[in-house]
Amino acid sequence: MNQDIFQQMIDCYETGDAKSNEKLNELLRKHAVERRVFVQEIMDEDLIADELRAEQVKAIYSGDVSQQDIKHQDSKKIKWCYPALATVAAGVAVVAVGMHFLPKENLDLTGNTASPQQLDVEHTAIAKIITASTDAQWEELMQVGEELGSAQYRLVKGAAHIEFSNGVGLSLSAPAEFKIKDAFNIVLNEGKVRAHVPTSGYGFRIDTPNIDIRDLGTEFGLSVTQGGETKVNVFNGEIELYTATNAQPIQATEGYAATWKKGESEIALLSPEAEYPTFRSIALQRWKEYREKQLADPSLLLYLDFKNGGEIISSHVNESLSAETTNVVKVRGRWEQDSAYVIESLEQKITLPELNLEGDFSIQAWIYTDVFETSIRVIMNTEEEGLGRLHWQISRDGKVSPGFKVKKDSKIGKLELGTWHQVTLTYDAGSQLMKSYVNGEFQGESKRKVKSLNLTRASVGAWQNERHTARVIFGKIDEFSVVSRELSKAEIKESYEVGSPY
Numbered sequence: 001m002n003q004d005i006f007q008q009m010i011d012c013y014e015t016g017d018a019k020s021n022e023k024l025n026e027l028l029r030k031h032a033v034e035r036r037v038f039v040q041e042i043m044d045e046d047l048i049a050d051e052l053r054a055e056q057v058k059a060i061y062s063g064d065v066s067q068q069d070i071k072h073q074d075s076k077k078i079k080w081c082y083p084a085l086a087t088v089a090a091g092v093a094v095v096a097v098g099m100h101f102l103p104k105e106n107l108d109l110t111g112n113t114a115s116p117q118q119l120d121v122e123h124t125a126i127a128k129i130i131t132a133s134t135d136a137q138w139e140e141l142m143q144v145g146e147e148l149g150s151a152q153y154r155l156v157k158g159a160a161h162i163e164f165s166n167g168v169g170l171s172l173s174a175p176a177e178f179k180i181k182d183a184f185n186i187v188l189n190e191g192k193v194r195a196h197v198p199t200s201g202y203g204f205r206i207d208t209p210n211i212d213i214r215d216l217g218t219e220f221g222l223s224v225t226q227g228g229e230t231k232v233n234v235f236n237g238e239i240e241l242y243t244a245t246n247a248q249p250i251q252a253t254e255g256y257a258a259t260w261k262k263g264e265s266e267i268a269l270l271s272p273e274a275e276y277p278t279f280r281s282i283a284l285q286r287w288k289e290y291r292e293k294q295l296a297d298p299s300l301l302l303y304l305d306f307k308n309g310g311e312i313i314s315s316h317v318n319e320s321l322s323a324e325t326t327n328v329v330k331v332r333g334r335w336e337q338d339s340a341y342v343i344e345s346l347e348q349k350i351t352l353p354e355l356n357l358e359g360d361f362s363i364q365a366w367i368y369t370d371v372f373e374t375s376i377r378v379i380m381n382t383e384e385e386g387l388g389r390l391h392w393q394i395s396r397d398g399k400v401s402p403g404f405k406v407k408k409d410s411k412i413g414k415l416e417l418g419t420w421h422q423v424t425l426t427y428d429a430g431s432q433l434m435k436s437y438v439n440g441e442f443q444g445e446s447k448r449k450v451k452s453l454n455l456t457r458a459s460v461g462a463w464q465n466e467r468h469t470a471r472v473i474f475g476k477i478d479e480f481s482v483v484s485r486e487l488s489k490a491e492i493k494e495s496y497e498v499g500s501p502y
Contacts, residue, residue: 002416005031009038036167036200124149125165126183131282132160134289137174144497152179155191161279168201170194171277192223194276197237210260212242214249221276230260233271283501284335290498294481302355302482306330307339321353323460323480333478334366334420334501340478343461346470350460350477352380357453359429362487365460366499368420368476369394376401378471379423380480381463382455390453392425393471400443402436420478422496426486427453440496442489455482 005027012024028035125147132144136158148162155176163169164183172178176191187207197204197215204215209228213220218237224230232241234256240249245263252258257270274281295303302321325341327348333340343349367379377394395401398414402425415421415438424437427448436443461477464470479499487495 002031002034006034006037009034013038036198039200126150126180127162127164127170130161130163130169131279131286133158133282133285136160148180150180150182153177159277159282159285161277161282164201164204166201166204167198168204169196169279171196171279171282173277188222188224190224190226192221192276194221194235194278195219196279208260210243210263214240214242216240218254221271221273223276228261231258231268231271232260233257233276235270235273280336280501283498284337287335287498287501290495294495297483299483299485300481301357301484302352302480304350304480305338306333306341306478306480321355323353324351325349326351328461331476333476334499338478340366340368340476341461342476343473344475346462346464346472348472349462350480352455352458352460354457355455355482357427357455357482357484360427360484360486361453362424362426362483362485363390363392363481364422364424364483364487364492364495365480366420366422366478367394367473368478369398369415369417369473371417371474376471377473377475378459378461378463379473380458380460381471382458383465390425390455390458392423394473400436400438402434402444403446403448420500422499424487424492424495426492428486437489437492439500440493 009024009027009031012020012027028038127148129142129144129146129148137156138160139154139156142153155172155174157174159171159173161169161171166183168183170186171194173192176193177189178191178193179187179189181187184201184203185205185207189209193206195204195206195215196219197217199217201215202217206213206215206222208222208224208230210230211232213222213232216238218239219235220237220239221233221235222230232239232252234252234254236254238251238253239256241252242249243260243263255270257268258265259268260266294300302323304323327345328341328343328350329348330339331342332338341350363380365379369377376396379392379394379400381391381393391403393401394415398417400415400423422437422439425434426437427434432447432449433445434448435445460480462470462472
Protein backbone atom coordinates (compact mmCIF):
# COMPACT_ATOMS: atom_id res chain seq x y z
CA MET A 1 0.00 0.00 0.00
CA ASN A 2 1.15 3.55 -0.79
CA GLN A 3 1.15 5.34 2.56
CA ASP A 4 1.33 8.78 0.93
CA ILE A 5 -1.83 8.16 -1.14
CA PHE A 6 -3.65 6.81 1.92
CA GLN A 7 -2.68 9.88 3.98
CA GLN A 8 -3.90 12.17 1.19
CA MET A 9 -7.28 10.42 1.35
CA ILE A 10 -7.51 10.96 5.11
CA ASP A 11 -6.43 14.62 4.81
CA CYS A 12 -8.96 15.34 2.06
CA TYR A 13 -11.72 13.61 3.99
CA GLU A 14 -11.04 15.54 7.19
CA THR A 15 -10.78 18.90 5.36
CA GLY A 16 -14.19 18.36 3.81
CA ASP A 17 -14.37 21.39 1.47
CA ALA A 18 -15.47 21.11 -2.16
CA LYS A 19 -11.91 21.03 -3.55
CA SER A 20 -10.81 18.36 -1.08
CA ASN A 21 -13.92 16.28 -1.81
CA GLU A 22 -13.19 16.41 -5.53
CA LYS A 23 -9.60 15.32 -4.90
CA LEU A 24 -10.76 12.49 -2.62
CA ASN A 25 -13.16 11.18 -5.26
CA GLU A 26 -10.29 11.14 -7.75
CA LEU A 27 -7.99 9.25 -5.36
CA LEU A 28 -10.72 6.72 -4.53
CA ARG A 29 -11.24 5.97 -8.22
CA LYS A 30 -7.58 5.41 -8.99
CA HIS A 31 -6.24 3.49 -5.99
CA ALA A 32 -8.09 0.28 -5.09
CA VAL A 33 -5.82 -0.99 -2.30
CA GLU A 34 -5.63 2.36 -0.52
CA ARG A 35 -9.41 2.76 -1.01
CA ARG A 36 -10.17 -0.42 0.91
CA VAL A 37 -7.88 0.54 3.78
CA PHE A 38 -9.35 4.06 3.84
CA VAL A 39 -12.91 2.75 4.03
CA GLN A 40 -12.04 0.43 6.90
CA GLU A 41 -10.18 3.24 8.67
CA ILE A 42 -13.03 5.74 8.62
CA MET A 43 -15.36 3.12 10.06
CA ASP A 44 -12.99 1.73 12.69
CA GLU A 45 -11.90 5.15 13.93
CA ASP A 46 -15.42 6.63 13.88
CA LEU A 47 -14.38 9.52 11.68
CA ILE A 48 -17.95 9.73 10.39
CA ALA A 49 -19.71 12.27 12.59
CA ASP A 50 -23.26 10.98 12.32
CA GLU A 51 -23.32 7.78 14.41
CA LEU A 52 -26.61 6.59 12.94
CA ARG A 53 -25.27 6.86 9.41
CA ALA A 54 -22.03 5.22 10.49
CA GLU A 55 -23.93 2.23 11.82
CA GLN A 56 -25.88 1.96 8.57
CA VAL A 57 -22.64 1.97 6.61
CA LYS A 58 -21.10 -0.66 8.90
CA ALA A 59 -24.17 -2.84 8.42
CA ILE A 60 -23.91 -2.64 4.64
CA TYR A 61 -20.16 -3.12 4.73
CA SER A 62 -20.29 -6.10 7.06
CA GLY A 63 -23.14 -7.88 5.33
CA ASP A 64 -25.67 -7.51 8.19
CA VAL A 65 -28.06 -6.05 5.64
CA SER A 66 -29.33 -8.52 3.08
CA GLN A 67 -28.05 -8.31 -0.45
CA GLN A 68 -31.53 -7.31 -1.63
CA ASP A 69 -31.33 -4.23 0.58
CA ILE A 70 -27.99 -3.32 -0.98
CA LYS A 71 -28.74 -3.88 -4.63
CA HIS A 72 -30.89 -1.82 -6.93
CA GLN A 73 -34.18 -3.55 -7.71
CA ASP A 74 -33.38 -3.72 -11.40
CA SER A 75 -30.21 -5.81 -11.68
CA LYS A 76 -29.57 -4.46 -15.15
CA LYS A 77 -29.03 -1.01 -13.66
CA ILE A 78 -26.39 -2.14 -11.17
CA LYS A 79 -22.90 -0.93 -11.91
CA TRP A 80 -19.45 -1.56 -10.48
CA CYS A 81 -18.40 1.96 -9.59
CA TYR A 82 -15.71 3.30 -7.38
CA PRO A 83 -17.15 4.24 -3.97
CA ALA A 84 -18.52 7.75 -3.65
CA LEU A 85 -18.79 9.21 -0.15
CA ALA A 86 -21.38 11.76 0.89
CA THR A 87 -20.37 14.64 3.14
CA VAL A 88 -21.88 13.99 6.56
CA ALA A 89 -21.14 17.52 7.69
CA ALA A 90 -23.54 18.73 5.02
CA GLY A 91 -26.23 16.43 6.37
CA VAL A 92 -26.07 14.02 3.46
CA ALA A 93 -26.39 10.28 4.10
CA VAL A 94 -23.44 8.04 3.37
CA VAL A 95 -25.02 5.55 1.02
CA ALA A 96 -22.32 3.04 0.12
CA VAL A 97 -18.91 3.48 1.68
CA GLY A 98 -16.64 0.71 0.44
CA MET A 99 -19.34 -0.91 -1.67
CA HIS A 100 -19.08 -1.21 -5.42
CA PHE A 101 -22.83 -1.52 -6.05
CA LEU A 102 -24.49 1.86 -6.51
CA PRO A 103 -27.81 2.71 -8.18
CA LYS A 104 -27.90 4.48 -11.51
CA GLU A 105 -27.88 7.85 -9.76
CA ASN A 106 -24.90 8.19 -7.45
CA LEU A 107 -23.95 10.68 -4.76
CA ASP A 108 -20.61 12.42 -5.01
CA LEU A 109 -18.81 13.94 -2.03
CA THR A 110 -20.71 17.20 -2.26
CA GLY A 111 -24.05 15.40 -1.94
CA ASN A 112 -25.12 16.22 -5.50
CA THR A 113 -26.52 13.66 -7.90
CA ALA A 114 -23.74 12.54 -10.20
CA SER A 115 -24.01 10.74 -13.51
CA PRO A 116 -21.76 7.77 -14.32
CA GLN A 117 -19.81 10.11 -16.59
CA GLN A 118 -19.05 12.40 -13.63
CA LEU A 119 -17.87 9.47 -11.56
CA ASP A 120 -15.67 8.21 -14.38
CA VAL A 121 -16.87 5.78 -17.04
CA GLU A 122 -19.51 3.16 -16.35
CA HIS A 123 -17.95 -0.06 -15.07
CA THR A 124 -19.57 -3.40 -15.71
CA ALA A 125 -16.69 -5.49 -14.39
CA ILE A 126 -17.14 -7.33 -11.09
CA ALA A 127 -13.79 -9.11 -10.79
CA LYS A 128 -10.40 -9.30 -12.46
CA ILE A 129 -7.84 -12.05 -13.18
CA ILE A 130 -4.84 -11.01 -11.07
CA THR A 131 -2.43 -13.85 -11.86
CA ALA A 132 -2.46 -17.30 -13.46
CA SER A 133 -0.12 -20.20 -14.09
CA THR A 134 1.58 -20.05 -17.47
CA ASP A 135 -0.41 -23.09 -18.61
CA ALA A 136 -3.77 -21.56 -17.61
CA GLN A 137 -6.37 -22.02 -20.28
CA TRP A 138 -9.94 -20.71 -20.28
CA GLU A 139 -12.80 -21.99 -22.41
CA GLU A 140 -12.98 -18.49 -23.85
CA LEU A 141 -9.65 -16.83 -24.58
CA MET A 142 -8.76 -14.78 -21.48
CA GLN A 143 -5.53 -13.66 -19.82
CA VAL A 144 -4.11 -11.97 -16.72
CA GLY A 145 -5.65 -8.52 -16.31
CA GLU A 146 -8.96 -9.55 -17.91
CA GLU A 147 -12.05 -8.10 -16.23
CA LEU A 148 -14.93 -10.44 -15.47
CA GLY A 149 -18.61 -9.53 -15.42
CA SER A 150 -21.80 -11.36 -14.52
CA ALA A 151 -21.40 -14.50 -16.65
CA GLN A 152 -20.44 -18.17 -16.78
CA TYR A 153 -16.72 -19.10 -16.90
CA ARG A 154 -14.71 -22.30 -17.24
CA LEU A 155 -11.03 -22.75 -16.41
CA VAL A 156 -10.00 -25.74 -18.51
CA LYS A 157 -6.36 -26.04 -17.46
CA GLY A 158 -3.94 -24.64 -14.89
CA ALA A 159 -4.69 -22.29 -11.99
CA ALA A 160 -5.77 -18.66 -11.67
CA HIS A 161 -6.44 -16.08 -8.98
CA ILE A 162 -9.26 -13.58 -9.39
CA GLU A 163 -10.10 -10.65 -7.15
CA PHE A 164 -13.53 -9.07 -6.77
CA SER A 165 -14.27 -5.38 -6.50
CA ASN A 166 -14.88 -5.81 -2.75
CA GLY A 167 -11.48 -7.38 -2.12
CA VAL A 168 -12.58 -11.03 -2.06
CA GLY A 169 -9.91 -13.26 -3.59
CA LEU A 170 -10.59 -16.65 -5.18
CA SER A 171 -7.79 -19.01 -6.24
CA LEU A 172 -9.02 -21.72 -8.62
CA SER A 173 -7.49 -24.85 -10.06
CA ALA A 174 -8.84 -26.55 -13.19
CA PRO A 175 -11.14 -27.95 -14.21
CA ALA A 176 -13.36 -25.27 -12.68
CA GLU A 177 -16.73 -24.06 -13.85
CA PHE A 178 -18.42 -21.15 -12.09
CA LYS A 179 -20.91 -18.35 -12.62
CA ILE A 180 -20.40 -14.86 -11.24
CA LYS A 181 -23.78 -13.49 -10.20
CA ASP A 182 -22.50 -10.33 -8.52
CA ALA A 183 -19.62 -9.18 -6.28
CA PHE A 184 -21.06 -11.11 -3.34
CA ASN A 185 -22.25 -14.31 -4.97
CA ILE A 186 -20.91 -17.00 -7.31
CA VAL A 187 -22.16 -20.46 -8.22
CA LEU A 188 -19.47 -23.17 -8.29
CA ASN A 189 -20.57 -26.15 -10.40
CA GLU A 190 -17.20 -27.90 -10.49
CA GLY A 191 -13.64 -27.28 -9.38
CA LYS A 192 -11.38 -26.52 -6.47
CA VAL A 193 -11.26 -23.01 -4.99
CA ARG A 194 -9.67 -21.32 -2.01
CA ALA A 195 -11.48 -18.19 -0.86
CA HIS A 196 -9.95 -15.33 1.10
CA VAL A 197 -12.67 -12.97 2.35
CA PRO A 198 -11.63 -9.71 4.06
CA THR A 199 -13.96 -7.52 6.08
CA SER A 200 -15.04 -5.69 2.93
CA GLY A 201 -16.38 -8.97 1.52
CA TYR A 202 -18.31 -10.04 4.64
CA GLY A 203 -21.29 -12.14 3.57
CA PHE A 204 -19.70 -13.39 0.32
CA ARG A 205 -21.61 -16.47 -0.84
CA ILE A 206 -20.65 -19.52 -2.88
CA ASP A 207 -23.51 -21.76 -4.01
CA THR A 208 -22.84 -25.40 -4.94
CA PRO A 209 -25.12 -28.25 -6.08
CA ASN A 210 -25.30 -29.52 -2.47
CA ILE A 211 -24.86 -26.58 -0.13
CA ASP A 212 -24.58 -22.82 -0.10
CA ILE A 213 -21.80 -21.16 1.90
CA ARG A 214 -21.96 -17.67 3.39
CA ASP A 215 -18.61 -16.38 4.55
CA LEU A 216 -18.26 -14.37 7.76
CA GLY A 217 -14.75 -13.10 7.08
CA THR A 218 -12.43 -16.07 6.76
CA GLU A 219 -10.39 -18.34 4.54
CA PHE A 220 -11.71 -21.68 3.37
CA GLY A 221 -11.22 -24.33 0.70
CA LEU A 222 -14.03 -25.77 -1.37
CA SER A 223 -14.03 -28.52 -3.98
CA VAL A 224 -16.92 -29.74 -6.12
CA THR A 225 -16.61 -32.88 -8.23
CA GLN A 226 -18.29 -33.37 -11.59
CA GLY A 227 -20.82 -35.58 -9.81
CA GLY A 228 -21.72 -32.79 -7.42
CA GLU A 229 -19.94 -34.04 -4.27
CA THR A 230 -18.77 -31.07 -2.23
CA LYS A 231 -15.97 -30.89 0.34
CA VAL A 232 -15.57 -27.93 2.68
CA ASN A 233 -12.42 -27.03 4.67
CA VAL A 234 -12.39 -24.03 6.99
CA PHE A 235 -8.79 -22.86 7.41
CA ASN A 236 -9.54 -19.71 9.36
CA GLY A 237 -12.55 -17.83 10.74
CA GLU A 238 -16.19 -18.89 10.35
CA ILE A 239 -18.72 -19.73 7.65
CA GLU A 240 -22.42 -20.56 7.51
CA LEU A 241 -23.67 -23.61 5.60
CA TYR A 242 -27.17 -23.56 4.10
CA THR A 243 -28.87 -26.77 3.00
CA ALA A 244 -32.34 -27.68 1.76
CA THR A 245 -32.94 -29.89 4.82
CA ASN A 246 -31.87 -27.47 7.58
CA ALA A 247 -34.09 -24.59 8.63
CA GLN A 248 -31.17 -22.78 10.28
CA PRO A 249 -27.65 -22.37 8.88
CA ILE A 250 -24.89 -24.60 10.23
CA GLN A 251 -22.04 -22.66 11.86
CA ALA A 252 -18.62 -23.99 10.84
CA THR A 253 -15.41 -22.62 12.33
CA GLU A 254 -11.65 -23.11 11.87
CA GLY A 255 -10.75 -26.80 11.58
CA TYR A 256 -14.15 -27.85 10.22
CA ALA A 257 -14.06 -30.30 7.34
CA ALA A 258 -16.92 -32.28 5.82
CA THR A 259 -18.04 -33.88 2.59
CA TRP A 260 -21.56 -33.15 1.37
CA LYS A 261 -23.61 -35.21 -1.03
CA LYS A 262 -27.31 -34.86 -1.77
CA GLY A 263 -27.72 -32.55 1.19
CA GLU A 264 -26.18 -34.98 3.70
CA SER A 265 -22.81 -34.50 5.33
CA GLU A 266 -20.02 -36.73 6.51
CA ILE A 267 -17.28 -35.39 8.77
CA ALA A 268 -13.84 -35.58 7.15
CA LEU A 269 -10.22 -34.82 8.00
CA LEU A 270 -9.11 -31.27 7.27
CA SER A 271 -7.28 -31.26 3.96
CA PRO A 272 -3.72 -29.94 3.88
CA GLU A 273 -3.79 -26.29 2.83
CA ALA A 274 -1.25 -27.06 0.13
CA GLU A 275 -3.96 -29.00 -1.73
CA TYR A 276 -5.66 -25.73 -2.53
CA PRO A 277 -4.14 -23.03 -4.71
CA THR A 278 -3.39 -19.58 -3.28
CA PHE A 279 -2.45 -16.31 -4.88
CA ARG A 280 1.17 -16.72 -3.77
CA SER A 281 1.47 -20.35 -4.87
CA ILE A 282 0.12 -19.50 -8.33
CA ALA A 283 2.33 -16.39 -8.60
CA LEU A 284 5.40 -18.35 -7.42
CA GLN A 285 4.87 -21.10 -9.98
CA ARG A 286 4.36 -18.50 -12.69
CA TRP A 287 7.62 -16.78 -11.73
CA LYS A 288 9.57 -20.08 -11.67
CA GLU A 289 8.37 -20.92 -15.16
CA TYR A 290 9.20 -17.41 -16.35
CA ARG A 291 12.69 -17.66 -14.86
CA GLU A 292 13.35 -20.89 -16.76
CA LYS A 293 12.49 -19.04 -19.96
CA GLN A 294 14.73 -16.17 -18.87
CA LEU A 295 17.68 -18.52 -18.24
CA ALA A 296 17.26 -19.99 -21.72
CA ASP A 297 17.62 -16.55 -23.37
CA PRO A 298 20.83 -16.69 -25.47
CA SER A 299 21.45 -12.97 -24.83
CA LEU A 300 21.70 -13.52 -21.05
CA LEU A 301 25.30 -12.83 -19.99
CA LEU A 302 25.06 -12.79 -16.21
CA TYR A 303 22.40 -13.99 -13.80
CA LEU A 304 22.90 -14.00 -10.01
CA ASP A 305 20.04 -15.19 -7.79
CA PHE A 306 22.08 -15.40 -4.54
CA LYS A 307 20.46 -18.72 -3.68
CA ASN A 308 23.61 -20.80 -3.88
CA GLY A 309 27.22 -20.01 -3.12
CA GLY A 310 29.13 -18.20 -0.41
CA GLU A 311 32.08 -16.01 -1.25
CA ILE A 312 31.82 -16.89 -4.92
CA ILE A 313 28.52 -16.71 -6.83
CA SER A 314 28.57 -18.42 -10.19
CA SER A 315 26.35 -17.12 -12.93
CA HIS A 316 23.70 -19.60 -14.04
CA VAL A 317 24.65 -19.13 -17.68
CA ASN A 318 28.44 -18.86 -17.53
CA GLU A 319 30.41 -20.29 -14.62
CA SER A 320 33.51 -18.37 -15.69
CA LEU A 321 31.69 -15.14 -14.83
CA SER A 322 31.63 -15.40 -11.06
CA ALA A 323 30.81 -12.59 -8.66
CA GLU A 324 32.63 -12.26 -5.35
CA THR A 325 30.95 -11.44 -2.06
CA THR A 326 32.40 -9.85 1.05
CA ASN A 327 30.76 -10.34 4.46
CA VAL A 328 27.23 -10.38 3.06
CA VAL A 329 24.40 -12.00 5.02
CA LYS A 330 22.01 -14.33 3.24
CA VAL A 331 18.30 -13.87 4.10
CA ARG A 332 14.97 -14.83 2.61
CA GLY A 333 14.33 -13.16 -0.73
CA ARG A 334 11.12 -11.96 -2.37
CA TRP A 335 9.81 -15.50 -2.32
CA GLU A 336 9.78 -17.90 0.62
CA GLN A 337 12.00 -20.42 -1.17
CA ASP A 338 14.51 -17.87 -2.44
CA SER A 339 17.44 -15.91 -1.03
CA ALA A 340 18.71 -12.35 -1.04
CA TYR A 341 21.80 -10.64 0.37
CA VAL A 342 21.71 -7.95 3.05
CA ILE A 343 24.23 -5.14 2.61
CA GLU A 344 24.43 -2.55 5.39
CA SER A 345 28.08 -1.41 5.46
CA LEU A 346 31.04 -0.75 3.20
CA GLU A 347 32.61 -4.01 4.39
CA GLN A 348 29.70 -5.85 2.77
CA LYS A 349 29.45 -5.85 -1.00
CA ILE A 350 29.18 -7.90 -4.18
CA THR A 351 31.90 -7.44 -6.81
CA LEU A 352 30.97 -8.27 -10.40
CA PRO A 353 33.32 -10.14 -12.77
CA GLU A 354 35.16 -8.46 -15.62
CA LEU A 355 32.51 -7.60 -18.17
CA ASN A 356 32.79 -5.23 -21.12
CA LEU A 357 29.44 -4.65 -22.81
CA GLU A 358 29.64 -3.77 -26.50
CA GLY A 359 26.53 -2.38 -28.19
CA ASP A 360 23.04 -2.84 -26.74
CA PHE A 361 22.56 -4.09 -23.18
CA SER A 362 20.12 -4.22 -20.26
CA ILE A 363 20.81 -4.54 -16.53
CA GLN A 364 18.13 -5.49 -14.03
CA ALA A 365 17.93 -6.04 -10.28
CA TRP A 366 15.47 -6.33 -7.40
CA ILE A 367 16.23 -4.09 -4.41
CA TYR A 368 14.74 -3.60 -0.96
CA THR A 369 15.65 -0.40 0.86
CA ASP A 370 15.17 0.49 4.52
CA VAL A 371 16.41 4.09 4.55
CA PHE A 372 17.22 6.92 2.10
CA GLU A 373 18.39 9.81 4.28
CA THR A 374 21.93 11.16 4.95
CA SER A 375 23.67 9.86 1.83
CA ILE A 376 23.33 8.40 -1.65
CA ARG A 377 22.56 4.66 -1.79
CA VAL A 378 24.33 2.58 -4.39
CA ILE A 379 22.74 -0.09 -6.55
CA MET A 380 25.80 -0.68 -8.73
CA ASN A 381 28.85 1.57 -9.29
CA THR A 382 32.02 0.98 -11.31
CA GLU A 383 35.41 1.59 -9.67
CA GLU A 384 36.09 4.63 -11.80
CA GLU A 385 33.95 7.46 -13.09
CA GLY A 386 33.51 9.02 -16.52
CA LEU A 387 32.37 7.99 -19.99
CA GLY A 388 31.68 4.28 -20.27
CA ARG A 389 31.45 3.88 -16.48
CA LEU A 390 28.09 3.41 -14.83
CA HIS A 391 27.01 4.79 -11.44
CA TRP A 392 23.53 3.49 -10.66
CA GLN A 393 22.30 4.90 -7.36
CA ILE A 394 19.37 6.02 -5.20
CA SER A 395 19.32 9.73 -4.41
CA ARG A 396 18.80 11.22 -0.96
CA ASP A 397 15.11 11.78 -1.72
CA GLY A 398 14.61 8.13 -2.69
CA LYS A 399 14.66 8.34 -6.48
CA VAL A 400 16.62 6.00 -8.73
CA SER A 401 19.48 7.90 -10.36
CA PRO A 402 21.05 6.15 -13.36
CA GLY A 403 23.65 8.83 -13.93
CA PHE A 404 21.37 11.24 -15.78
CA LYS A 405 18.54 13.56 -14.83
CA VAL A 406 15.09 12.05 -14.99
CA LYS A 407 12.46 13.98 -16.96
CA LYS A 408 10.36 16.32 -14.86
CA ASP A 409 7.16 14.74 -16.12
CA SER A 410 8.29 11.27 -15.02
CA LYS A 411 5.54 9.26 -13.33
CA ILE A 412 8.03 7.55 -11.08
CA GLY A 413 8.39 9.21 -7.70
CA LYS A 414 10.08 8.34 -4.47
CA LEU A 415 10.60 4.64 -3.79
CA GLU A 416 8.70 3.18 -0.86
CA LEU A 417 10.75 2.04 2.09
CA GLY A 418 10.40 -1.51 3.32
CA THR A 419 9.27 -3.10 0.05
CA TRP A 420 10.79 -4.73 -3.03
CA HIS A 421 11.37 -2.73 -6.21
CA GLN A 422 12.58 -3.81 -9.62
CA VAL A 423 15.05 -1.45 -11.33
CA THR A 424 16.11 -1.71 -14.97
CA LEU A 425 18.56 0.10 -17.24
CA THR A 426 18.63 -0.39 -21.03
CA TYR A 427 20.95 0.96 -23.71
CA ASP A 428 20.40 1.24 -27.46
CA ALA A 429 23.78 1.76 -29.13
CA GLY A 430 22.15 2.92 -32.38
CA SER A 431 20.28 5.85 -30.84
CA GLN A 432 22.78 6.11 -27.94
CA LEU A 433 19.81 6.30 -25.55
CA MET A 434 20.02 4.91 -22.05
CA LYS A 435 16.60 4.39 -20.41
CA SER A 436 15.59 3.84 -16.80
CA TYR A 437 12.60 1.84 -15.53
CA VAL A 438 11.27 1.33 -12.00
CA ASN A 439 8.70 -1.39 -11.30
CA GLY A 440 8.07 -1.88 -15.00
CA GLU A 441 7.36 1.82 -15.67
CA PHE A 442 9.51 4.08 -17.85
CA GLN A 443 11.33 6.66 -15.74
CA GLY A 444 13.48 8.69 -18.13
CA GLU A 445 16.18 8.59 -20.79
CA SER A 446 19.39 10.33 -21.82
CA LYS A 447 21.97 10.32 -24.61
CA ARG A 448 25.11 8.38 -23.62
CA LYS A 449 27.84 8.51 -26.27
CA VAL A 450 29.55 5.27 -25.40
CA LYS A 451 30.62 2.37 -27.59
CA SER A 452 30.90 0.00 -24.65
CA LEU A 453 30.19 -0.18 -20.95
CA ASN A 454 33.05 -1.32 -18.74
CA LEU A 455 31.79 -3.17 -15.66
CA THR A 456 35.23 -4.34 -14.53
CA ARG A 457 35.29 -4.58 -10.73
CA ALA A 458 31.86 -2.95 -10.48
CA SER A 459 30.40 -3.07 -6.95
CA VAL A 460 26.81 -3.96 -6.11
CA GLY A 461 25.31 -2.62 -2.87
CA ALA A 462 28.39 -0.77 -1.52
CA TRP A 463 31.03 1.50 -3.07
CA GLN A 464 33.78 4.01 -2.26
CA ASN A 465 36.69 5.70 -4.02
CA GLU A 466 39.24 8.34 -3.12
CA ARG A 467 37.01 11.23 -4.11
CA HIS A 468 33.77 10.20 -2.43
CA THR A 469 32.47 8.98 0.92
CA ALA A 470 31.12 5.47 1.30
CA ARG A 471 27.80 4.69 -0.37
CA VAL A 472 25.79 1.70 0.85
CA ILE A 473 22.31 0.50 -0.10
CA PHE A 474 21.25 -0.33 3.47
CA GLY A 475 18.92 -3.05 2.25
CA LYS A 476 18.72 -6.23 0.22
CA ILE A 477 19.64 -7.32 -3.32
CA ASP A 478 17.83 -10.13 -5.11
CA GLU A 479 18.25 -11.35 -8.70
CA PHE A 480 20.86 -9.38 -10.66
CA SER A 481 21.04 -9.93 -14.42
CA VAL A 482 22.75 -8.54 -17.52
CA VAL A 483 21.65 -9.22 -21.13
CA SER A 484 23.35 -8.22 -24.37
CA ARG A 485 20.30 -6.53 -25.91
CA GLU A 486 17.82 -3.80 -25.13
CA LEU A 487 14.79 -5.22 -23.36
CA SER A 488 11.49 -3.87 -24.69
CA LYS A 489 9.00 -1.98 -22.54
CA ALA A 490 6.65 -4.97 -22.74
CA GLU A 491 9.37 -7.39 -21.57
CA ILE A 492 10.31 -5.15 -18.64
CA LYS A 493 6.66 -4.75 -17.63
CA GLU A 494 6.10 -8.51 -17.80
CA SER A 495 9.25 -9.29 -15.81
CA TYR A 496 8.08 -6.96 -13.03
CA GLU A 497 4.50 -8.25 -12.94
CA VAL A 498 5.59 -11.89 -12.97
CA GLY A 499 8.45 -11.34 -10.54
CA SER A 500 6.48 -9.38 -7.94
CA PRO A 501 5.17 -11.59 -5.11
CA TYR A 502 2.53 -9.04 -4.02
